[in-house]
Amino acid sequence: MAEPDDRLFFLLQRAAHQLRTTADRRLLTAAGITTAQLGALFAVRDQPGLTQQELARVLGLRESAVTGLVGRLTAAGLVSRGAHPREHRAVVLELTEAGSGALRAARPEIDRFNAELRTLLGAEGFTRTAVALHDLAHWRP
Template identity: 65%
Template sequence: MPEQRLYFLLQRAAHELRVDADRRCLAAAGLTTAQLGALFAVRETPGLTQRDLARTLGQRESGITAMVQRLTGAGLLARDRHPDQHRAVVLTLTDEGAAALERIRPEMDRFNAELHALLGDGFDDTVAALAKLAGFRTPAPRDDGP
C-alpha cells in the first residue's frame, strides 16, 4: 500500500535533497540551505524581525537567534533597532549577503534543472502537491465536553 509509505518517502526525499543541496551551497558560497533560506527571507521581506524570520522558516526563535548571530558575524546580515518595538531588531541583507545569494544562483539553477529533468512532466504537479503539504495542519481535536 503506497499511501502507508508516503510519510517515510517524504522524509527520505527531504533528507537526500537537503544533504545534496547543502553540499552544493557550501561549495558555492559557504552557506547551508537553512542559512540560505534565512537570507532569501530577509531579502524578500524588508523590515523582517527575528521573530518574523523564525515564523517564516518554521523554526524556534532560539535557533534563529544563533543563526542570525552567525550570519551577522559573517557580514551577511545586519541587525538594527526596530523603530517601533523596543526589544525587536530588524534584519537587513548586507551587500556581502546579496553577493552570496548571487554566487549561489547558478548552482541553485543547476539543482532545479536536475530535479525538473528527474520529474519531467510531473514537476509542476509535484511542486503544487508539496506546496499543499507545506501548509498542512491536522485540525485540533474537538472537546465537546461531557
C-alpha cells in the same frame, strides 16, 4: 514492498534528507552557505526590516533556532541587525552586500539543482511536486 501510502511519511523524510544534504554540499561549495541560511537570506531580502520573530514564522522554525541561525549569518557578515523603529526589544534584519553576493553566487547552483529535478521528474511532474509540497508546507490539520 509495503504499499506506497504506508510509507509516504518515511519517503518524504528520506527525500528531504537526500535533497538537503546534496543541496547543502553544493551551496557550501558555490556560495559558502547552507540551505537553511539560503532560506533565511531569501526571506530577509524579500522582506526588508523583518524581525527574528517574523523570520521564525516565515521559515517555520522555533525562535531559539532562528536566534542561532541569525547569529551565524551576522557573524559571517551576511545579515546585519538594527534597532526596530517601534519595538525597543525587537531588532530588524537587513541583508548586507555580502549577503546579496552569497545569493548571487548561489543562483547558478539553485538553477542547476532545479534543472536536475526537472529532468528526474519531468516538467509536469516537477510542477505537480512543487504544488503538492507547497500545499503540504502550508497544511494546518
